[in-house]
Amino acid sequence: MIFDYILNAIALGMTFLYGSTGEIITEKAGHLNLGIPGVMCVGAAGGCAALHYMIVGGVTNGVLLVVIGILAAFLAAALMGLIFSFLAVTLHANQNVTGLAMTTFGVGLMKYIMFGLKEGTSIPYLKALDAFRFPFSSSNSALKYCGVMVFLAIIIALVVSFVLFKTRVGLHLRAVGENPATADAAGINVTLYKYVATCVGCGIAGLGGLCYIMDYSGSREGYLSIEALGWLAVALVIFALWRPHISILGSVIFGALFIAGSFIPTLLPFKILQTMAAAPLLKMLPYVVTIIVLIVTSIRDKKENYPPAGLGLNYYREER
Amino acid sequence: MERSVALELRGVTKTFGKVIANNNVDLTVYAGEILSILGENGCGKTTLMNMISGIYFPDRGHMFVKGEEVVIRSPKDAFDHKIGMIHQHFKLVDVFSASENIVLGIDDGNKYSLKDVNNRVLEISERYGFNIDPKKKIYEMSVSEKQTVEIIKVLYRGADILILDEPTAVLTPQETERLFNVLRRMRDDGKAIIIITHKLHEVLSVSDRVAVLRRGEHIATVETAGTNESELTEMMVGKKISLNIERPEPKEPKDRLIVKNVNCTNSDGIKILDNISFTARSGEILGIAGIAGSGQRELLESIAGLQHLDSGEIMYHNPKNDEEVNLRDRTPLQIRDLGVRLSFVPEDRLGMGLVGNMDIIDNMMLRSYKKGHSMFLNRKAPKNLAKEIIESLEIATPNATTPVRRLSGGNVQKVLVGREIASAPSVLMAAYPVRGLDIGSSYTIYKLLNEQKARGVAVIFVGEDLDVLVELCDKIIVLASGKVTGIVDARTTTKEEIGLLMTKSTSVSEDALKTENSAKEDGCNG
Amino acid sequence: MAKVKTEKVHEPLFHIVKRDRMPLWQSISIRLGSIVCALAFCALICYIVIDVKPAEFFETMFDGVFGSERRIWKMIKDLAVLLCISLAVTPAFKMRFWNIGAEGQVLMSCLASVACVIYFGGKMSNWMLLVCMALASVIMGAIWAVIPAVFKAKWDTNETLFTLMMNYVATSLVSFFLIVWVPSGSSTLGELDYGHLPNIYNRYLVLVLVVAAITVAMYIYLNYCKHGYEISVVGESQKTACYIGINVKKVVIRTLIVSGALCGIAGFLIVSALDHSVTTASAGGQGFTAIMVSWLAKFNPIIMVATSFLIVFLQQGVNQVATDCNISNAFPNIIVGIILFFVIGCEFFINYKIMFRGKEASKK
Secondary structure, three states: OHHHHHHHHHHHHHHHHHHHHHHHHHHHOOOOOOOHHHHHHHHHHHHHHHHHHHHHOOOOOHHHHHHHHHHHHHHHHHHHHHHHHHHHHHOOOOHHHHHHHHHHHHHHHHHHHHHHOOEOOEOHHHHHHHHHOOOOOOOOOHHHHOOHHHHHHHHHHHHHHHHHHHOHHHHHHHHHHHOHHHHHHOOOOHHHHHHHHHHHHHHHHHHHHHHHHHHHHOOOOHHHHHHHHHHHHHHHHHHOOOOHHHHHHHHHHHHHHHOHHHHHHHHOOOHHHHHHHOOHHHHHHHHHHHHHHHHHHHHHOOHHHOOOOOOOOOOOOOOO | OOOOEEEEEEEEEEEEOOEEEEEEEEEEEEOOOEEEEEOOOOOOHHHHHHHHOOOOOOOEEEEEEOOEEEOOOOHHHHHHOOEEEEOOOOOOOOOOEHHHHHHOOOOOOOOOOHHHHHHHHHHHHHHHOOOOOOOOEHHHOOHHHHHHHHHHHHHHOOOOEEEEEOOOOOOOHHHHHHHHHHHHHHHHOOOEEEEEEOOHHHHHHHOOEEEEEEOOEEEEEEEHHHOOHHHHHHHHHOOOOOOOOOOOOOOOOOEEEEEEEEEEEOOOOOEEEEEEEEEEEOOOEEEEEOOOOOOHHHHHHHHOOOOOOOEEEEEEEOOOOOOEEEOOOOOHHHHHHOOOOEEEEOOOHHHHHOOOOOEHHHHHHHHHOOOOOOOEOOOHHHHHHHHHHHHHOOOOOOOOOOEHHHOOHHHHHHHHHHHHHHOOOOEEEEEOOOOOOOHHHHHHHHHHHHHHHHOOOEEEEEOOOHHHHHHHOOEEEEEEOOEEEEEEEOOOOOHHHHHHHHOOOHHHHHHHHHHHHHHHHHHOOO | OOOOOOOOOOOOOEEEEEOOOOOHHHHHHHHHHHHHHHHHHHHHHHHHHOOOOHHHHHHHHHHHHHOOHHHHHHHHHHHHHHHHHHHHHHHHHHOOOOOOOHHHHHHHHHHHHHHHHHHHOOOOOHHHHHHHHHHHHHHHHHHHHHHHHHHHHHHOOOHHHHHHHHHHHHHHHHHHHHHHHOOOOOOOOOOOOOOOOOOEOEOOHHHHHHHHHHHHHHHHHHHHEHHHHHHHHHHHOHHHHHHOOOOHHHHHHHHHHHHHHHHHHHHHHHHHHHHOOOOOOOOOOHHHHHHHHHHHOOOOHHHHHHHHHHHHHHHHHHHHHHHHHOOOOOHHHHHHHHHHHHHHHHHHHHHEEEEEHHHHHHHO
16 A cells, blocks of 8 residues: 555656756746646646557557657647747746746646547547556556556656756856846856747656656556646646756655545555545645645755756846 | 066057057066055946956957966956955855855865864965954955955965955045055065055055056156156046035025934844934035944934834925925925925935936936826926037936936936936935046036025035045044044034044944034933 | 957857836737737647637637627636636735735635535524625635734745645545535535625626725725835835835735735635635645736736736636637637736846847947
């Protein structure tokens, strides 16, 4: 039972991990993107739509389904990143408002697309479930949730961490987020970095939406929860102190908290405790924990835990 | 020897909105020379240099590097033409180390290795005589260390044309001399060096030629050897002016503000004010000198009730009833309620003293809006005050409802000083009140301070230009890393003496303190 | 000496410069222009995606909003509720306090109102009950808003995420109480019999009047009151606020109490005039939409009437299009999103202008 709980937590956590890794890249470039929930939704819709057409078109090759599905999700979400970059970088729009508008748009778009993805009563894209849950798709335990995308999430997080903190590109990107004027004066193409970082970040976040539907939930209604999960991914960035490798651990903790409501009661020894804990009050646990983390990090107030100094500010070179 | 042209500008023009920052500027710089760009604040020196280094793009005009026409669209283009600029406001990432900042933006195709960078940084330091720890984080550095990082950054890229924007503004006289030696060494190395400044004596001591700008236009370029201070000033300002600041004798000075053994620690746990004691007297201008960040801001803010103190007292002697009150740890409102008329012109004008997006009337209201018990605002009195100040201080503004951020630096400062003086203060504190102002506006501010002095106000003046401090003030206290290292009579002291005190190690300073404050020492309660 | 070789030199095609202040009529016409462009774009999309001709698209939209008296009243009531929440978030935003928790604040006050009805309904006169509901809602909304404010004031805790998380805590609490109150286990509370606002003309008029009064009051509060002035100063620069002796912490907390209390009124109105019940969707995402409404109006309460009308018109109009064409009810959100992108983007043309170098050179 406990083993099941942990596996569930890991599988669900990867949805957060994609979202937070993507948001970390975006924030390191100085963009506070509140559109991440919408981006994840669009990623899911893009991936599912691609799977739908492939399966309806008769593609059965598992590898092809997974690769194209992931690519489609990435591209769809990256397009959202392009919209955000265009508004925030080129048109200097307010990032908070742009982000919220992206969430409205993204959630609407996903619901509209997913609503149309059915053949009579069956949902074609769910037929790719086995391919996505490779290598444990035949397992009867929660192990089956730990498919390809779970491993991919961890690999991406580690790679992003390495790139951010150990390479020249990472140094430049962090400089853009900390102090764009300095980066600009040093000859770094600030606009290009912001665009690429935001699009790649959004692309990675978009995979989170697909991961949730095709790995964890595997149901036709799964897409309805992605928005709420997206907001937690944004919160996870703060929890992880802008470091994707910490985010791996954080995402599993968040995953565990999110499903605590359905697991904790059954793990408790006495009937009476089980009934008490079964109430939906447990559902608020991840949010309450996020709040506590927010408060604790703000009270501790350490310089290395600060967000990038240029976060949320638009850069205009000729500002006087 | 035929001198080779390193850089040439022809007909360069740049406008911001309706403001013409540079109009049709021609300029030539040769390799192996130091060229000074001289001009008042706001004459377009920095804008011009920013165009050479790719920060701004000119509206019109041509640029040539070594005889070839070039278009510089971004700082990267500038580097490619071996042009490097050291900005007045350092362009460094605080949380990065020196090496990380130096290597930033360079992609030479080599493997990214901080170790190699560290070694090369040390190599360059040795060659030109710098002293720097490549692994130190910028936020742990002093101003002059940061400047060193900026210079190495440019040298690391192999720049042949170096532009330094007001490099001496934040340095002591001694540090300035050291910098000039480095610059001379680089010149002898064959580099072309452009140094922007508005300090005449520096121009004369370091440069080979001087280019003078006035209101965005290039007036003339002359050989330094064949010119003098008054000729340069005339070119800079456009008319003959006397550069003397008045200093009337104080009338019946009395102790007004007595600061005793004040200690203060900042949020990082660093002692920012260390046992500071001094007395400000009515009818006198008390100068405060020191390297930027030596505790000047915290000292003024603790008097104004904005800074929590660890210990010490700030006694205010009320001239009306001869009573003394302690201002320590009181809020600005409580201080006002005590009947203490304290005015404060902070260093950060648009960030602290005024609200940039509000108009002049609403900014006048900042000090007075709380008056009365009504929950509604009274805009009538501030409106009249705004009109009065615009007229009496000749503030150039379309009307009183223009947001102050749209005014020029000098006019912004007049609005601020005007408001602070309007409340008829008995203590007036001004932090760097002439920073960034042109000569005319600066003299208006000096005149206003002298008027307040004549009214019997105790004026505290924090300045960076030692020439001005020595000419304007009656007494000068020198701060070095949060300590008072000396209190000198401005009439008899010299710049060099103050410069030494600014960097003086702290152990020696105890004596100076004791002699000055021995009489008041016993009032301390910690 | 150097030779000018203009042909070879590649100059950037254009560059961007900041504008001086723009006349009001010009900035308004740019905004209106962007809305027109956005609508045209949406009509085009509808034509491509769901094969509705542009003329038909606009006709259906117009019909959906003004087609019948019932639809007009629906629009007015939606507008009133959205406007009320937008007014509620405005003081906080003006202070640069990014309160995106209006959703949760409204939901919690709905919950408080319903709790009053469940526990006191039938035990006191309707008037007493309404007063109790209003008080409970206002207090609950204020509490929900003031919790993040206290932490913001004390430790500078990030308010954007804090208020966001409070929304989800509120949702969980509502579903918890629905389980407690509905013994059948269906978790849906039917329409309650007590605590209805009086019907004057129809059941929406009282609601509209209350919101109209709040609009005027908020305009006066922000522009002519000392509190409003303090809010602007704190929003523009906390350093200035400290410098002139404003107690920033006090202003932050006070403003969020006002903000939360107004959300409370919105919640009270939703329960007593419209829903007479509570669900986890009682706030219906309007807490987020309100942020956009307030920002688009540049925090001016009077202009907010127009911006909230714009949003409600779009939502209701496109909803009609969606119903007529039998497509997902999420479609209006897509359209609203697109239009917001256009309106957000057009701010650029108000603040900056693009200068083309080719043109300029040829003029000379």
